[in-house]
Amino acid sequence: MSPSQTKANYDVLIIGGGPAGLAAAMALGRMQRSALICDDRRPRNLASSHMNNFPSQDGIHPAEWRAKVTKELEKYPTVSFFTGRVLKVEKSGSAFNVTLPDQPILSVRKVILAYGVEDPLPDAPGFRELWGSAVYHCPYCHGYEVRDAKLAYVGNAAMAHHVLPMLMFLTKDLVLFTNGATEIEPAFREQLKKKSIPVFEEKIASLIHEGKVLCGVKLANGQIVERTGLFVAPKIPLTLKGSIGEKLGCEKTEMGFYRVELMGKSTVPGVFVAGDIMSMQHSVLGAAASGQLAGSGAVFELTREDFEQG
Numbered sequence: 001m002s003p004s005q006t007k008a009n010y011d012v013l014i015i016g017g018g019p020a021g022l023a024a025a026m027a028l029g030r031m032q033r034s035a036l037i038c039d040d041r042r043p044r045n046l047a048s049s050h051m052n053n054f055p056s057q058d059g060i061h062p063a064e065w066r067a068k069v070t071k072e073l074e075k076y077p078t079v080s081f082f083t084g085r086v087l088k089v090e091k092s093g094s095a096f097n098v099t100l101p102d103q104p105i106l107s108v109r110k111v112i113l114a115y116g117v118e119d120p121l122p123d124a125p126g127f128r129e130l131w132g133s134a135v136y137h138c139p140y141c142h143g144y145e146v147r148d149a150k151l152a153y154v155g156n157a158a159m160a161h162h163v164l165p166m167l168m169f170l171t172k173d174l175v176l177f178t179n180g181a182t183e184i185e186p187a188f189r190e191q192l193k194k195k196s197i198p199v200f201e202e203k204i205a206s207l208i209h210e211g212k213v214l215c216g217v218k219l220a221n222g223q224i225v226e227r228t229g230l231f232v233a234p235k236i237p238l239t240l241k242g243s244i245g246e247k248l249g250c251e252k253t254e255m256g257f258y259r260v261e262l263m264g265k266s267t268v269p270g271v272f273v274a275g276d277i278m279s280m281q282h283s284v285l286g287a288a289a290s291g292q293l294a295g296s297g298a299v300f301e302l303t304r305e306d307f308e309q310g
């Protein structure tokens with residue numbers, strides 16, 4: 001009996017088929033471990049038409065990249081796909097029971113959580129419509145394409161402290177929208193003044209746009225500030241796309257992601273974590289790297305258990 005033909009249906013359940021889950025599946029497939037990768041098709045970069053900052057794939061369409069990786073995974077017969085949402089995972093002895101829609105309950109030996117994060121945006125009209133085309137989450141992913149444009153950072157002063165200095169290297173035409181009253185330390189306010197970065201502390205009423213092109217930001221007092229690109233601060237603590245980890249007892253950090261040790265191990269034995277839900281390094285390459293690590297972590301534990309029992 002090979003290690004993957006144990007009583008469990010699969011060695012590993014991977015929840016999420018984004019870069020983290022796909023990379024975990026590849027590591028498992030290459031070690032001939034059976035893995036079921038479940039994905040309900042809500043990848044974080046869905047709104048984007050280009051995936052940047054990934055050596056060898058810079059600028060590719062995210063869907064094309066996912067299709068390429070999925071094709072590569074066909075080579076590994078122990079990797080299976082399920083399109084749909086994982087509804088429940090419960091501990092059962094040393095294994096886990098998994099509930100999928102309209103399927104018999106499955107048993108798996110390890111679980112990799114790779115279900116990504118949501119992007120709650122300011123509620124003013126325009127943010128959701130322009131998300132990924134003129135409203136962005138990350139200067140590394142989209143900054144180069146909008147260099148020298150009329151840019152703004154939308155976020156409180158604490159976040160602006162980190163990101164505004166980076167944006168200054170992309171454009172000289174930069175403003176800060178705090179989107180409502182916020183405490184700005186006098187020293188930071190002075191620095192912004194010295195660097196000629198205007199600060200608008202009114203609530204944003206709406207974004208003015210023509211299709212996917214941003215023209216300006218309308219404030220609650222009626223003022224319109226001409227802008228063509230906005231970077232939006234993440235909402236902390238992060239909003240994860242699921243709570244299966246919490247239900248299993250995984251500890252979280254103040255920032256809202258799961259606490260992990262070496263090789264993506266969560267605080268619950270047998271549960272590993274990868275991608276955006278385990279750190280603030282929110283990029284495709286970062287997620288894939290942590291997915292590979294979590295996949296290797298699961299292989300490591302499975303191998304040790306099988307060797308010791310066999």
Ligand SMILES: Cc1cc2nc3c(=O)[nH]c(=O)nc-3n(C[C@H](O)[C@H](O)[C@H](O)COP(=O)(O)OP(=O)(O)OC[C@H]3O[C@@H](n4cnc5c(N)ncnc54)[C@H](O)[C@@H]3O)c2cc1C
Pocket residue numbers: 015016017018019020021038039040041042043044045046047048050051052053054084085086087114115116117119131132137141142241242274275276277281282283284285287
């Ligand atoms: C608009 C935008 C553009 C971006 N552009 C870039 C870029 O150019 N370059 C770059 O490096 N990074 C970019 N990023 C960041 C990058 O997309 C993320 O860091 C990366 O996708 C995280 O990968 P992940 O696998 O952790 O999560 P995701 O890619 O979000 O994948 C998680 C998957 O899990 C699935 N899922 C969730 N819950 C369940 C469940 N219960 N059952 C089954 N499936 C489930 C979801 O449907 C989703 O497909 C961008 C992000 C955004 C928002």
